Amino acid sequence: MKRFDQQFLARDSESWVGMEVDELVGFLLPKCQEVITTDRLRQKITEHPTLKVKFGIDPTASEIHIGHVVPIMLLRQFAKAGHHIDFIIGDFTARVGDPTARDTGRVPLSPEQIVKNMETYTSQIGKYIDLRMFYIHYNAKWLNPMTLQEIFAIFQQINLSEAMQREDFRARMRNEQAVSLAEVCYGVLMGIDSVHLGTHVEIGGIDQLLNFQQCRKIMRQSGIDEEVILMTPILEGTSGDGKKMSKSYGNYVAVNATHEDKFGKIMSIPDRLIGQYFRCFADVHQRELEELDAFIGENPMEAKKQLATLVVATETRRIDDGLRERESFERKFSQKSIRNEDCIELTEDANTTILDALVKSGQFKSKSELRRLFEQQGVRAVNEDGEVILTPEIVVGQVRGVVRVGKRRFFQFVTV
């Protein structure tokens, strides 16, 4: 059996300094949804032995999930190749306040809150990258003291209608959602960051595309060679309903989750996401994609276990930690061990709905408690193919395998 988890994790400790341009690009591209442009990327790598690579965050949130780590994994590849990483902490933007939260009356962050959020943030991403490899900048340092004259010279280069015509703004205004003036100016401020740092390459999520375009325009009009943009996909959540990973959708894997939780949640993703997650979290080369995808197609369960092993092991840089979690998962979730150790056996008519059958078991406080668990996608059938999310209307006769409710309650149905 091919062990992609071990193969990819072994690359973690490699140095890519001096790697051939095409070889490096081959590792970078699988992580990107869009690059503007690949030819310019090759050219920049060739021209600059040490590229200036920029990545920015606004320290507005405390707990992050693995979706936030996706661009960090790309950034890590540049760091391994010996490039200069400028890590921008958007304390200026954060002090202005998160524009999208205007209706909820969120107050702009104080300098103390920003420092606190940054400590929490860096302690989380520190699991995936060595922050000592980065040059950390707070952009208020150069944005805050800009004079009216300086900012005027930049703002007069950007057409107001063009800024207002952004499709995302128009969509929000159609839905009567407020767009603040701060948001209109946001891309320009990012551009000023890039001009200030002389950025060659910028990394971010694909949702930042319009900001990046404005950023490039500011650079061009300031007489500086435009940066190359590498945009990572927005990671789809674990529930497989097409929604992005988000705390508000409850379909996320927290960076601070236990290894057991991480492994279990990765195991719950639909098979079609295995390839995307591998590309996001492993150093996969373009030439390996065909083999990887074929492997996933033929052995989705095994591929998913290797993916979960890799995600856990990437955090500690020890394959053994991932393998230990895999072993524990297999022990707990193999039907045999569940039946022996934890399973409650219920005898039911095959046409009874799973909701009614579980209510009758007497193991739950109320029907509404169970309905809530169904809504949270916490009721699943566990069988040799993995986990399947169950809905309340499914009848007992249709269920294959053991039914898991929440994290630790297991039921085996015997139909009459």
Added chain:
Amino acid sequence: MIAYNICESPLTPPNVLRLGFSVWARNLPKDYLSIYPKAAEEARKRVGSENVSLCALVDDVWPMITLSRTRKEQQNISDRFISLLPDLGFHEVHLVSDFVKDVALGEYLPYAIRVTLSEFWKLLPQSKKTISDNLTLTEILGFLWHIHVLKIALGEFRLTGLLVGIRSEFFYLTARKLLPPHDVYFVNTS
């Protein structure tokens, strides 16, 4: 003369009302400025106080930047404002460059969070909207700057009210949401 006014400042002492207004010193002052002292007289009658002074704020910073004037050119224009305005009935004349010392972006960009794009679009005069392809983000910058100037002036000169042209109605209504409490008298200037 005063089209309408909004007077609900809790800070207004009973017999004192100071009125201020802004002059964007792009051009030399014209006769129409005399309408403000007359409007101030009307305001005095409304509040029943003789103790009302009229204060002119002359913005010599923004026009200098937007029109690329030299400091000397701007100074010449500003000097003529300073000499003319008292003759027209203004009790005090203040140059913005004298009282707004901090022109750093971080001082006024935070206002941008509290104004929506739709609100801002209403502030723009129709003449500008028809040539919107030529408008730049400096329109937003100018708006933020003027709010910043008013905020400092309200505090620095203890202004409790503003005497403003009705054509700038949307701007001053928006400004009221962003600034400390103050009264506004909208003067019918047409």
